[in-house]
Structure formats: C-alpha cells, structure tokens
Amino acid sequence: MNASLPQVTFMRTTLQRCGWLLLLVVSASSALANPSDKQPQAALDVHGQQFSPELLDVAQKLADKNRTALEKFDGLVKANKALKIDGVELGTAYVNSLRLRRAADQLIMLGEPAGVDFGFRAGEQSQAAQRYVLTLKAVPQAAQGVGLMRSKASQVAQLRQKQLPKLQKLIERQDWDTAERELHEVLDEIEVFAIFMQADERVSIFAPWQDASRAIALALETNRKAAALKAFDDRIAATKPDLAKLLADVSAAASSLKKADKHAIADKMLTGPELVAHFDAAWQKAQVAAIKTLALEWARSTRTDTAPTASWTQWRADYDKFAASFGPALKALISADAARVSAADAPALYQAYLPAVADLVDHSAGALASTLQPALDELVAKSPELTANVKAYRAITDDLLRWRERIAAEQAQAIAKDFHAAEAKTHAAFQRSGDSTGFFEAEPMKTAKARLTETAAKTLLTGSPKLVGQKIVIADVCALGGASQAGIARFHDRLYARTTLPTAALTEEVAALETQLMVTPVQPPLSLLATRAVRGARRGDLVQCGGAVSGIFLEGHVTRFATLPDAAATLVALGQLPADYVERDQLEQVALRLDVQPSWVQQRYLFFKLPAP
Amino acid sequence: MNGSETLLFEILMTTYLCRSFALIGLVIAATGCSDKVVEQVQQTATQVKESVTNSVDSAQTGVKEQLKMVGSSEMTMDGTAAGAVKTPSCYAVFTPATGERGSVLLLQSYRAAEKEAFPSFYVHALVTGASLAELVGQTVPAQMFVKPTADGPTWYTTPAAAVQLKITAFENQQVTAEIVGGTLARTDGSTTTNATGKFVAVLP
Numbered sequence: 001m002n003a004s005l006p007q008v009t010f011m012r013t014t015l016q017r018c019g020w021l022l023l024l025v026v027s028a029s030s031a032l033a034n035p036s037d038k039q040p041q042a043a044l045d046v047h048g049q050q051f052s053p054e055l056l057d058v059a060q061k062l063a064d065k066n067r068t069a070l071e072k073f074d075g076l077v078k079a080n081k082a083l084k085i086d087g088v089e090l091g092t093a094y095v096n097s098l099r100l101r102r103a104a105d106q107l108i109m110l111g112e113p114a115g116v117d118f119g120f121r122a123g124e125q126s127q128a129a130q131r132y133v134l135t136l137k138a139v140p141q142a143a144q145g146v147g148l149m150r151s152k153a154s155q156v157a158q159l160r161q162k163q164l165p166k167l168q169k170l171i172e173r174q175d176w177d178t179a180e181r182e183l184h185e186v187l188d189e190i191e192v193f194a195i196f197m198q199a200d201e202r203v204s205i206f207a208p209w210q211d212a213s214r215a216i217a218l219a220l221e222t223n224r225k226a227a228a229l230k231a232f233d234d235r236i237a238a239t240k241p242d243l244a245k246l247l248a249d250v251s252a253a254a255s256s257l258k259k260a261d262k263h264a265i266a267d268k269m270l271t272g273p274e275l276v277a278h279f280d281a282a283w284q285k286a287q288v289a290a291i292k293t294l295a296l297e298w299a300r301s302t303r304t305d306t307a308p309t310a311s312w313t314q315w316r317a318d319y320d321k322f323a324a325s326f327g328p329a330l331k332a333l334i335s336a337d338a339a340r341v342s343a344a345d346a347p348a349l350y351q352a353y354l355p356a357v358a359d360l361v362d363h364s365a366g367a368l369a370s371t372l373q374p375a376l377d378e379l380v381a382k383s384p385e386l387t388a389n390v391k392a393y394r395a396i397t398d399d400l401l402r403w404r405e406r407i408a409a410e411q412a413q414a415i416a417k418d419f420h421a422a423e424a425k426t427h428a429a430f431q432r433s434g435d436s437t438g439f440f441e442a443e444p445m446k447t448a449k450a451r452l453t454e455t456a457a458k459t460l461l462t463g464s465p466k467l468v469g470q471k472i473v474i475a476d477v478c479a480l481g482g483a484s485q486a487g488i489a490r491f492h493d494r495l496y497a498r499t500t501l502p503t504a505a506l507t508e509e510v511a512a513l514e515t516q517l518m519v520t521p522v523q524p525p526l527s528l529l530a531t532r533a534v535r536g537a538r539r540g541d542l543v544q545c546g547g548a549v550s551g552i553f554l555e556g557h558v559t560r561f562a563t564l565p566d567a568a569a570t571l572v573a574l575g576q577l578p579a580d581y582v583e584r585d586q587l588e589q590v591a592l593r594l595d596v597q598p599s600w601v602q603q604r605y606l607f608f609k610l611p612a613p
Numbered sequence: 614m615n616g617s618e619t620l621l622f623e624i625l626m627t628t629y630l631c632r633s634f635a636l637i638g639l640v641i642a643a644t645g646c647s648d649k650v651v652e653q654v655q656q657t658a659t660q661v662k663e664s665v666t667n668s669v670d671s672a673q674t675g676v677k678e679q680l681k682m683v684g685s686s687e688m689t690m691d692g693t694a695a696g697a698v699k700t701p702s703c704y705a706v707f708t709p710a711t712g713e714r715g716s717v718l719l720l721q722s723y724r725a726a727e728k729e730a731f732p733s734f735y736v737h738a739l740v741t742g743a744s745l746a747e748l749v750g751q752t753v754p755a756q757m758f759v760k761p762t763a764d765g766p767t768w769y770t771t772p773a774a775a776v777q778l779k780i781t782a783f784e785n786q787q788v789t790a791e792i793v794g795g796t797l798a799r800t801d802g803s804t805t806t807n808a809t810g811k812f813v814a815v816l817p
Contacts, residue, residue, distance in 0.1 A: 410800035512772030
C-alpha cells in the first residue's frame with residue numbers, strides 16, 4: 001500500500017493539471033446507485049476513485065436539475081401555457097445540458113461508462129430545450145420576449161469580448177485549465193440568451209472565440225488522453241496480482257510437505273488441508289484482481305487506437321496459463337503430502353482434505369474434480385483399511401447420488417416448462433426493434449452483446465415492464481456465504497442474477513440427504529462426491545432456480561468487473577475470466593442484473609418447491 | 614435379446630405350436646377323415662406334445678438357472694399408466710456396518726451404473742444386521758427409484774414417506790424381498806401411487 005501512495009499523489013497532481021475538476025461546484029457526493037427498473041434515472045456507477053465520483057456527482061445533479069426544469073416546461077406547453085416559460089430559465093437549462101455534456105466527456109475520458117449515459121442524457125436534454133425555444137418562437141405573443149433575449153445575447157457577447165486578450169495570454173502561457181474555465185464561463189453566459197438567436201446570428205457572436213476554443217480543446221484533449229493512459233497504467237500496475245509468486249508459494253509448500261506435515265506461510269504453520277484452503281482463498285483473491293485488471297484493460301483500450309490492445313491480450317494469456325498450472329500445482333501439493341504420510345495417519349489426513357478440496361472444486365464449478373481426485377486416491381491407497389472403507393462408502397452413495405441428481409433434474413425440468421429461460425426473456429424485453437430502444441440487436445437472439453444506444457432510463461422504462469414479474473429460470477447459483485442469504489447466478493452473456501436462498505426451508509431436505517449419505521457430526525462423508533453434495537446443500541448452492549423477476553439493474557460492463565468485490569468472487573468460476581468483447585465501444589457495453597423471487601429451487605441432489613407467498 | 618428373454622421366447626413358441634397341433638386334430642375329426650388318418654394325426658400330435666412338454670420343462674429349468682444368475686423384479690404402481698414394471702435382472706448389494714456407519718442393502722436392476730438399461734430401479738435401505746441372513750424377516754424403510762423408460766419420468770419415494778421393504782428370504786446367494794407399503798411420486802408431479810413389488814435378487 002505504501003508503495004502505491006506516491007503513484008496516487010502523482011495521478012491526482014497530473015490529472016488536476018489537466019483540469020479534470022474544472023467543472024463547477026463540487027459538493028458532497030450524493031448517494032448513487034446503478035439505474036434500475038425502480039430508479040431508472042440513477043447514474044451508472046463509476047470504477048475510478050480519483051475524480052470520477054466528483055464528476056459523477058456533478059453530472060447527476062445537472063441531469064436531475066435539468067430534468068426537473070424540462071418537465072416543468074413540458075407541463076406548461078401541454079397546458080397551453082408556453083408563454084409562462086421563463087426565457088432565462090430555459091436558456092440556463094440549455095447551458096446546463098452543455099455542461100452535462102462536458103462532464104460526460106470527462107467521465108468518458110476517465111474510462112467511465114457512466115459518461116456514455118450522461119452523454120445521451122445531455123443530447124436528449126439539449127434537444128428538448130431547443131424544442132421549447134422553437135415552441136416559444138412560434139407563439140406570436142412571445143416575439144417580444146424572444147427579441148429581448150437575442151438583444152441580451154449580443155450585449156453580453158460584446159461586453160465579454162474584452163476578455164479575449166486575457167484568454168489569449170493564458171493560451172500563450174499554455175495555462176490550459178484556466179483558459180478552458182474562463183472560456184466556458186464566457187460562452188455559457190452568452191449561450192443562456194444566444195439559444196434564442198437564429199443560426200447565422202449565433203455563428204457571428206461566437207466567431208471571436210472559435211480559434212481560442214479549438215486551441216484549448218486540442219491541447220486538453222492531448223493532455224487528458226496522456227494523463228488518462230498514465231492513470232490507467234498506474235491503476236493496472238497496482239491491481240495486477242503477482243501470479244508467479246502464488247505459483248512459487250504452492251511449489252514451496254509442496255516441497256515442504258514431502259518432508260513434514262506442515263509448511264510455514266503468512267506467519268502460520270499450516271497442514272496440507274489448511275494449505276489447500278489457504279491457496280483456494282488466495283486464488284480467489286488473485287482472480288478478482290485479475291478480473292479487475294482485465295476490466296481496466298478494456299477501459300484503457302478506449303484511450304488507444306486499438307482493441308484489444310497488446311497488454312490486454314497478454315494479460316488474458318498470462319492468466320489462462322496461470323490457471324492451467326495452478327490446479328496441477330495444488331494436486332502436486334496433495335500428492336506430496338500423500339507420499340509422506342503413514343498408513344496409520346492417512347485416514348485422518350484424507351478426511352481433513354475432503355472439505356478443503358470439495359470447496360475448491362466447487363469454486364471452479366467442478367472443473368478441478370478430475371485434477372484433484374487422483375491425489376486423493378493416492379492418499380487413500382496409503383491405507384488398505386481406508387481403501388476398503390472408501391470403496392464400500394462409494395458403493396452405497398455414488399449411485400444413490402446419481403438417482404437423486406436424476407430426479408431433481410426431472411422435477412425441475414417438469415416445472416420449468418412454465419418458466420422462460422432468463423436469456424431469452426431478457427433479450428425479448430430489451431431488443432431493439434423498429435423505433436423501440438434496447439440493449440440488444442434483434443438478431444441474434446442472444447444477450448452476449450449489450451450496449452447503450454440511448455439513455456439507460458429510456459431503455460429501462462421501455463423494456464422493464466416486459467420483464468418484471470415474468471417467471472424465469474436462472475442457473476448456476478452460488479451462495480454468497482457468511483451472514484448473507486443471497487445466491488448469485490454466475491455471470492454469463494452479460495447477465496447475472498441475485499436471489500434469496502431458501503436455506504431455512506431446505507433444512508429438512510438437506511438433513512434427509514445427510515441421513516441417506518450416513519453423515520453425522522462425527523462421521524463426515526468419505527468421498528469427494530458426497531462431501532461436495534453435503535457442503536453444497538448446506539451452503540444452498542443451486543443448479544437452477546425458477547421465480548419471478550422482481551428487479552432489474554443496469555451496470556457498465558467495465559465497471560461491473562473493475563469494481564468486483566472479493567466477496568463476489570463466485571460471479572465467475574475459479575480459473576476463468578469473463579468473456580472479452582473485442583470492440584472499441586467498451587464504455588457503451590453494459591451488463592444486467594436480475595433480482596429473482598424464487599418459487600422453486602433445484603440443488604444438485606434435491607428439488608424443492610416453495611410454498612406460495 | 615438377452616439370455617432370459619431368449620428363454621421366455623422359446624417357452625411362448627413351444628406353447629403356441631402345441632396348441633396349433635391340437636387344433637389341427639380337432640379340424641380333421643370334424644371334417645370326417647378316415648380312422649387311419651386320424652390315428653396318424655393323433656400319434657403325431659402326441660409326439661409333438663411330448664416334445665413340446667420336454668422343451669417347456671427344459672426352458673423352464675433354463676429360466677430358473679438364469680434367474681439364479683441375474684434375478685428378477687416386478688413392481689406395480691397402482692392405478693397409473695406405468696402399471697407393472699418388470700426387469701429381467703435384479704442384484705443385491707449388502708454393505709456391512711463400518712465404524713459408526715450402519716449396514717446398507719441395495720437392490721438394483723443393473724450390475725453397474727454404466728450398464729443401466731430401462732426399465733431400471735434402485736432401492737436403498739439403511740438396515741440393522743451384520744449379514745444378509747440376519748435381515749431375513751425384517752421390514753425396513755427404503756428409498757426407491759423406478760424409471761420405466763429412458764426418456765420418461767422417474768417414480769421415487771420422498772424422504773418423508775419411504776417404502777417398507779420386507780426381506781423374506783436369503784438362500785443360495787439369492788435375496789427375496791417385497792414392498793409391503795409406501796407410496797411413490799412421479800417426477801413430473803402428476804401423481805402419486807401405492808407401490809408394490811417383489812424382488813428376487815442375486816449377489817453380483
């Protein structure tokens with residue numbers, strides 16, 4: 001952490017030099033959340049810690065203020081009271097939409113998807129303001145007022161021309177931040193009135209500022225792009241996990257276990273099973289950091305001319321290589337322990353490994369089972385008695401689990417006929433068709449590419465009613481764990497879901513499973529399959545779940561993963577990174593979270609239909 | 614066709630032939646043929662009957678031998694479309710208690726899961742006893758799964774309503790048991806039914 005402090009300071013200094021905070025009145029951040037069906041006007045969250053929150057706050061306040069003003073104008077027009085629209089208020093709303101555009105552009109420069117949404121909002125609001133100006137101009141009784149506004153625009157423009165030499169001096173000194181601030185102040189003051197002018201009049205009064213405006217914009221664009229890239233590089237360097245060290249730590253632990261039953265790591269002496277749990281947690285943490293790094297690479301690519309960038313491609317390749325090595329490295333650790341342990345100690349060691357290995361395998365969505373089972377078999381083979389016991393236990397539980405899995409799947413299949421696949425229903429609700437806005441192209445009928453083409457609010461208001469309340473099926477639900485009762489359906493094709501796990505309602509079913517597997521507090525399961533069955537059932541993990549959609553949340557694709565908390569590591573199975581979307585419009589890309597109220601759940605080995613609420 | 618199915622087919626065919634010859638005899642008598650002809654026919658029919666009887670005896674012995682090798686089962690789901698389910702093989706697996714874990718008796722229609730054919734069933738009972746012989750006469754709760762066809766629904770016991778399995782005999786490496794109570798539910802949720810069943814299971 002200490003090492004990163006100078007970087008942060010530098011970043012702030014560098015960015016400040018480039019005028020990121022030129023904008024306005026920065027007040028305390030208001031509470032923000034992603035847009036949802038219930039709060040469609042909320043802002044998309046930001047991932048950057050420097051400047052992004054302040055910019056977001058400014059943009060949100062401008063957008064809200066303007067929306068209120070525009071709604072008021074709309075009400076007056078609809079009530080045939082257009083003459084009651086205050087010209088200065090309307091001009092100010094238009095200027096605020098321009099300010100919103102500037103904030104949006106800066107957010108985009110920082111790699112924030114929120115900037116894209118605010119850009120759309122700025123466009124929508126400035127168009128609306130211009131429409132009301134046209135409405136007023138069309139009312140004969142408003143002609144005098146409109147004329148006054150135009151005169152005022154000319155007066156202000158003439159008065160402000162005195163500031164042009166000062167602005168030119170600032171440009172000569174390359175004090176771009178101050179120059180931009182001064183320029184915007186002048187232009188905004190004129191624009192409040194100039195919006196009522198004819199096009200040729202506008203060209204005329206803004207002409208004196210045009211050269212200065214271009215020079216300032218060009219210089220700041222270059223500086224800000226360089227500063228943004230530098231900031232991304234610094235953040236990526238600070239976020240990127242040390243994968244080589246993690247691999248080296250596992251190898252060192254495996255070497256130790258060849259000679260002793262414990263290995264020192266993080267100031268603790270850990271047994272083999274404790275080491276597996278330790279490295280499982282370390283891998284999850286490293287994977288979250290790897291995902292954040294990838295998301296920052298996605299955002300960084302928007303400040304370059306290519307997608308994917310070389311560093312983005314390289315990072316994915318590095319992580320894939322690491323993930324392919326880490327499972328076998330953990331297998332080698334267990335094998336080393338198995339080679340050392342005596343026949344007498346093998347049963348206890350095997351029993352201690354089972355829960356640690358089961359959890360690790362489940363974190364990988366089962367992918368590591370075939371890698372790690374052979375190491376457990378080696379341990380079992382050390383003791384003839386253990387070999388016989390495990391063989392007998394598997395003979396009476398493997399096939400039972402197979403039948404239980406079969407009936408749970410069949411029960412779910414039967415009830416799922418009345419439910420929709422989450423992907424299909426979401427696509428149907430949010431596809432673009434005709435003049436309808438949406439996140440997805442009409443074809444293919446998939447959710448793998450979701451992007452903003454309009455304001456998030458407009459799209460949510462159009463699509464949400466088609467999805468909320470619909471009965472859908474979500475799959476691959478992992479318990480968040482801890483005190484939370486929440487389960488998260490793993491991210492797939494831009495969708496993930498959150499549900500409440502009915503763990504209390506499943507108590508009897510889980511107890512019956514344990515009885516059939518002959519599991520008691522003193523007699524844990526004796527196979528990896530049964531251990532996974534019991535631990536997964538207790539956690540509440542689900543193969544799938546059916547229920548009504550109770551909420552829809554929109555998130556920036558970049559932001560979702562750049563801000564992934566460690567507790568949400570299960571969103572992506574261990575050993576994997578989220579799919580790339582190799583295009584240049586990374587910031588327009590979005591993801592959807594659906595909240596689902598469950599009416600039935602399918603665990604791997606049991607099915608349960610919840611009583612109607 | 615497997616071994617036991619071949620034997621059953623032979624039984625059916627010989628029974629059919631026997632009935633056919635008897636019918637020919639009746640037809641000849643009715644149409645007024647000469648005594649000699651009738652005598653010849655009757656003689657032939659007698660020979661055929663003896664031959665058929667021998668074949669049936671032989672086939673039945675074969676079936677019995679076959680049963681000793683693979684066992685058999687018959688289950689009914691009362692009042693349902695599935696009706697009776699028969700499997701041409703039935704195996705018993707007894708695992709005695711180890712440590713804190715009790716004994717388990719399994720009855721299943723297949724020797725190994727990877728060789729499962731349909732109809733198929735699986736019965737899993739936690740039992741008290743150190744050997745199969747000790748189980749005779751016991752009635753124990755059991756979990757039962759029956760899948761009549763590969764692509765149809767499965768019948769199963771809910772954990773709260775296990776079927777009652779009575780072990781009636783164990784001799785010559787063969788376990789005989791029957792379901793004496795309990796209900797089965799179908800995975801499509803359409804119905805539940807009383808279950809009955811008889812098992813002649815061999816040790817694999």
